[in-house]
Amino acid sequence: MTPRDAAENSRWSDLDRPPLNAAALRRALVREGGLWSGVEVVRSTGSTNSDLVARANAGEADEGAVLVAEAQTAARGRLDRRWTAPARSGLFFSVLLRPAEVPMERWGWLPLLTGVAVATALSRTAGVDTALKWPNDLLVTVGGEERKAGGILAERAGADGVVIGVGLNVTLRADELPVPQAGSLLLAGAANTDRDPLLRAVLRSLEEWYDRWRAASGDPTASGLQATYAAGCATLGRQVRAELPGDRVLRGEATAIDGDGRLVIVTAEGEREAVGAGDIVHVRPE
Template sequence: MMPPDEQGNPPNGPREPRSDRWSDLDRPPLNAAALRRALVREGGLWSGVEVVQRTGSTNTDLVALAAAGKAAEGTVLVAEEQNAGRGRLDRSWTAPARSGLFFSVLLRPAEVPIARWGWLPLLTGVAVATGLARAAGVNTALKWPNDLLVTVGDEERKAGGILAERAGEDAVVIGIGLNVTLREDELPVPTAASLALAGARTTDRDTLLRAVLRSLEDWYGRWRAAGGDPAASGLQDTYAAGCATLGRLVRAELPGDRSITGEAVAIDGDGRLVLATEEGVQEPVGAGDIVHLRPA
């Protein structure tokens, strides 16, 4: 009689599902050591890359580390799985383990006036879109202020999002969630998507993470060198060129149960979305949910 295998399954009996890190070979784990070798270098932005198997929220963890003085600028915290991931307005963000990229970075833009820090989520969107175009051949559009859109068939769908949080007086934590290999039957809502569904030429998460972080280092360096000036750094024009919201009829759902409907005509120097209303008024929107409306 043959003995049980190393998982304790009888040789010819029912097999218990494996729950170790290799249980889904279509979704291999990230290689933390290789990521550190590729990204952490003398004079570069990234000072450390840590990969954890599971956590509630990488943003929450990194904000706490920064507040305790235990994280330097350029710290990158990646989770293979998040069970309390957050988007804007404290919305939840969940996905199967190793099906996406869920990570946060710590930035300390001391050279930039705080009034310009509001550009950081938009800068991150440009960096992610640029990195994905290079590495995966995916055309990623930006929905103001923080959504990453891809096209599946002829439909725009959300594949990722960005969340920026202050970490004390001198730091910002930027969280990025990106669906990579989610299948249609795994999507949380029909309007969601993944890079795989959008036809990405690679879904290797190590490759994608390196590309996104290198792009973010490049754009952050340009913006910081320009003192946070979005025009001088090229950020304002580049964001506008990739923004799927501009030129659309939209509804801005604002705090206090107010809403404004109008055509999105510009991104102003403060990173606000400018709406042209039917009354002929141009109104900047600095915070709120944006709903893309079908043309009348």
């Protein structure tokens, strides 16, 4: 490590945004019989999801591997959108899951499960009410307005794995927002913005929900996942515009999350359609 690297990694180099303590995270999270098999923190990478998918495909990662980056230079969201944030301003990490006990047709619940786990952890640890925008956005309230503070991206890894990536703005300030509609835990008035306990809480919550879901063979009703997601979903009960594959647009009220994790939309004509993929826009009431 060069003197410059040492300076950049020092816990005193940015008192507002100290680096994560990788050794302490491993001590807290990696245990015999637990889900998390390893926790690695890197200073910077293009995308933790891309890195972990590559490792999984090469047979170089076990289930429960956690890869965290202090900064990402090519982070991606759904529909290949870019995610940018200053170094150490958030939590940017990916995990490898291999839910062999769960039928593959239920794996689509994993991004929604992750949303529930993150929202639950943030409520407990940061004191921030985090809502879920179907299918994978994390919303907080800033100045009375809904703002996106995070997102979730799931990607297949080989024949038996899924990599789940989470990006969450923690200490992003107003002048650092990539777009006016973005938010952060800091701007939402979080009681705690220390990333170490936040990451521990999120990963413990994810392990708890994942174990519950696997024990129920992925059944969203028996595991309580479907009801819990619906209770925290800000999309339900709203007028939405769904921009669907094939340049099709569907407008109506989002009324439910079905057993496959799809968003059920009822149009003004009373037609009911379950949407499994697409971009959902919350329509403001006129």
